[in-house]
Amino acid sequence: MSRILPLLLLALLLVGSAQAFVRHDPVPGGVALVPLSAESERAVQILFGDRPVLASFFDGELRAVVGIPLDANPGEHRVVVTMDDGRARSYFFEILPKEYPAQRITLPDDRTVRLSEEDLARFHRERPQILAAFATRTDTWHVSEPSLSLPVAGRFSSPFGLRRYFNGEPRSPHSGIDIAAAQGTPVVAAAAGMVVEVGDYFFNGKTVFIDHGHGLVTMYCHLHEIHVSTGQQVAREEVIGTVGRTGRATGPHLHWTVSLGDVRVEPLLFLNSRDLGRIGVSDP
Ligand SMILES: [Zn+2]
Known part of the structure; x- marks a missing residue:
């Protein structure tokens, strides 16, 4: 069941999806699904570095959907969520190493x-x-x-x-x-x-x-x-x-x-x- 979003503002960041359209694989060249607090539904901006990222509900939980560049360094990274009242909060996640052939x-x-x-x-x-x-x-x-x-x-x-x-x-x-x-x-x-x-x-x-x-x-x-x-x-x-x-x-x-x-x-x-x-x- 897809979610109806009340504000146009949210529609710019949130995509309705009951099930994941992508799997979580937090490695360089992979995708990280980063859990966000429920209030992040009111976010006006979600950034990974200087890149905007989308967010989606997966099984009722809001997650940032982060594409990880192949040249990203393994270790702790974060997405920064800016709310409609100007507050910003960081959500940390780990990029795991991967050796490609x-x-x-x-x-x-x-x-x-x-x-x-x-x-x-x-x-x-x-x-x-x-x-x-x-x-x-x-x-x-x-x-x-x-x-x-x-x-x-x-x-x-x-x-x-x-x-x-x-x-x-x-x-x-x-x-x-x-x-x-x-x-x-x-x-x-x-x-x-x-x-x-x-x-x-x-x-x-x-x-x-x-x-x-x-x-x-x-x-x-x-x-x-x-x-x-x-x-x-x-x-x-x-x-x-x-x-x-x-x-x-x-x-x-x-x-x-x-x-x-x-x-x-x-x-x-x-x-x-x-x-x-x-x-x-x-x-x-
Ligand atoms: Zn090719």
Whole structure:
């Protein structure tokens, strides 16, 4: 049963959800569900560092839903809740250490590792557009189910957080999960929302970004075809495109990223056990 919130003010922070739409896993790249006092329902701002975070009722208890960056240091952290009368209160929580696997790839020709000046210029042109899409923050919460839907069934081929090295040079860690599937397999929206950006990028290929509200954004990459356009409302599990290998991809697969409050986090935390089973992942 979802909760009706009396004030517009609260609707900016609180999302109605009787069951958790994400699991608690307080590690770098994970999500912390931080219990708040009941009076925090009257909060006007909830911050983790300088990032606003959303709050939701889970089984009747109010919790801040904190996306933890991959580069966060383990140890004690806090969210700061500012009330409508100006008082602020800190709620402390522990970030636990997590070691992500590393992948070292040796390529015979260094030129395939280093980008040409032209490609680098293109990457720098595209990057602000991608970052802006992740930074989207709108006030309508579109997630009505206790989990996100799996965008495509297939073989789980690369985990979130993988630390990659090409010829010894570090690349940014893997910001999502890869699911290998045949080219042309339909890809569906993980939840209802609005398409905030559609592009064809050097690394990510044909890509769709969907805003689900309150800083929850999902990204779908390397698509063969895109069936939606910017500004379009999509329903949960509506087909948004098909699996492909556009951009830098060695074979057809979907790269799927989940961003919470502009922080890229582990997508598996948002899936139910049935969907995890569909990609051969046992319940974490
Ligand atoms: Zn990927």
